[in-house]
Amino acid sequence: MSSSQIRRRPTIHDVARAAGVSITTVSHTLNDKGVVATATRQRVRDAATELGYSPDAIARGLRSNRLGVLGLVIRPLDDLDSYQPEGVDYFMRFAGAAAVEALDRGYGLMLVRDPSTPDAPQIALALDGFIIADPVASDPVIALLNRLGTPLVAVGRDIERPEFRDWVADSHDIGSVLSHVQEQGAETVALVRGTDANAWNADNESEYRQWARESNQTAIVYSKDERSGEAGGREVAESMLNFGGPLPDAVYCLTGRHAAGLQRRLQKAGFSVPDQVMVVAGSDSEQTRNSTPPITSVDLQPEASAKAAVGFLLARLEGNENGPAPIVENKLIVRGSTTR
Amino acid sequence: MSSSQIRRRPTIHDVARAAGVSITTVSHTLNDKGVVATATRQRVRDAATELGYSPDAIARGLRSNRLGVLGLVIRPLDDLDSYQPEGVDYFMRFAGAAAVEALDRGYGLMLVRDPSTPDAPQIALALDGFIIADPVASDPVIALLNRLGTPLVAVGRDIERPEFRDWVADSHDIGSVLSHVQEQGAETVALVRGTDANAWNADNESEYRQWARESNQTAIVYSKDERSGEAGGREVAESMLNFGGPLPDAVYCLTGRHAAGLQRRLQKAGFSVPDQVMVVAGSDSEQTRNSTPPITSVDLQPEASAKAAVGFLLARLEGNENGPAPIVENKLIVRGSTTR
DNA sequence: CTAACTGACCAAAACGTTTTGGTCCAACTC
């Protein structure tokens, strides 16, 4: 206990001395690089384990420009002034799964905020690669990283950057949602989208409009700020009620919180779900699972997306440029809000 | 666009050349270290911004043994089998809040797995400090880090390591829970605890028993495996019903999932909550928020704990050894399950 | 007038690796 309390980690020099070779030989042995005689190799290995040597990641990073850490930028979280993820479990699940997957593949994962801002930690620029979840239009983070030559992979596309291809897509077949409610007897379906300028909103709206055209429906689209949460859903419901005409047979809200608020408000106005109006959410969350009745939702499978994004990025980092961008299959979870 | 696509980041040498000084002077200027003439200082600053220079965190880390990154080890997550994120949002919120707080203070935060295992990323050993959330008894991670001399801070104590003091506590004043239900008219209160041998269960039980003694109640304690979830709560409710005697006026379940299952079962048996029996949870969660009626719970404030842990660790890192371990005040969130 | 100090600056060492460009010797090739 009293002996040199702060004991230096053994370095490659210590191993070299112990094995009676040069540090070059140690490095080559441990990295399977050069040609080293089998006996020597063994001697070095023994010395290394004996001393409890493990290479210093920083020194290695300096020399070989490879830190072993990935950066994760969750774009919607850059905006939130007060970080209140309560009920927004998509990103937390994504981050957790990404961290675990990175760890399983021998990398660390660092959550960083927009590294293009000056107060971002310096280390961000030294990371091996980045995952950008839900990039905004013409995302400056993508621009910065491209300029630096840092490999990156997005989850969801940058709608203003069509030439950028390295993004993990989800199957987002709104078709399965719409055909499900049709099967259950709904004819007119309204869409409630968010206001962020991202692919999620844009693509869902355009696919919805196409579906409406094809099935001879009038498209009904409401836009409401994602951050408004359940209150926002309530307000949309009130617009629908005030509109005077008949309610649509089903309402498809892209966020779970809008869906929950909207459903509750419609019920309060005397409409029964799912008999008079069905409700579907485009993103499963705490609110959809726990509403009464529980709300049918699309499970975006954050764990699968995270895994795919990490794998895709690492493939790039480790040289196999060839892999195509992965597509994660969404899954429709049918619940009481749409089953008559 | 066609010009040298991969352009090297400017180094301290480039700045020195541009300003016509030595790299020493640049370093001193940028770190406010040595004595540099005001004019020179300005010239260096200008050159640095002109070139868009920012120091390489890795090189700096190598030289000064300070990476600017904190490690976060969430112990329950090391055990992947029991990693059930759905409905367990405490740790994800904790991790997110810790990352944001670290970023706000100029550090990065890396989520790592048990760094004492051989497959952990090397970089883990180079981090500046660690936060260990919910250490296990005699935690080997704490042992390893202490051996390496790496500063660390825990959230929750290591029950087998009484001499270890650097942990963030929560106020866990079960008293406020009990006096709240008393104010609402409850006289007899039962406790439902978990079976894990940790401080959380042990401390709550002993405080509950003391309260029972002081208010002349018979202590009623049920133990149920934490992992049994809502089903476990249901089973506890059934034991209560089968017992034959009158139900307690209130039931305090330490986990939110037990509380939700128990409440639902009691309601199904015809008891009204809160009029005939109140339900309280010791840990707020998705289930407590979304039960009908919503269940009064103790909010463990993961955001506040994370902030406290980061602050505590940084105080240690930056030299002010003096600070006492912080205590995070829990907050009782009163909901329908206890308001008559 | 000399010694000591101070302000302004710099060259070089150090941090712990990986990689480059060797040397040396034994074993082949012609």
Place this chain on the structure above:
DNA sequence: GAGTTGGACCAAAACGTTTTGGTCAGTTAG
């Protein structure tokens, strides 16, 4: 037997900083 090959190893450079230990004027103290 001269030339070539290749196995086994190593010294030194390089990565981009921070820090140490200077030098060199100019100024002040004795």
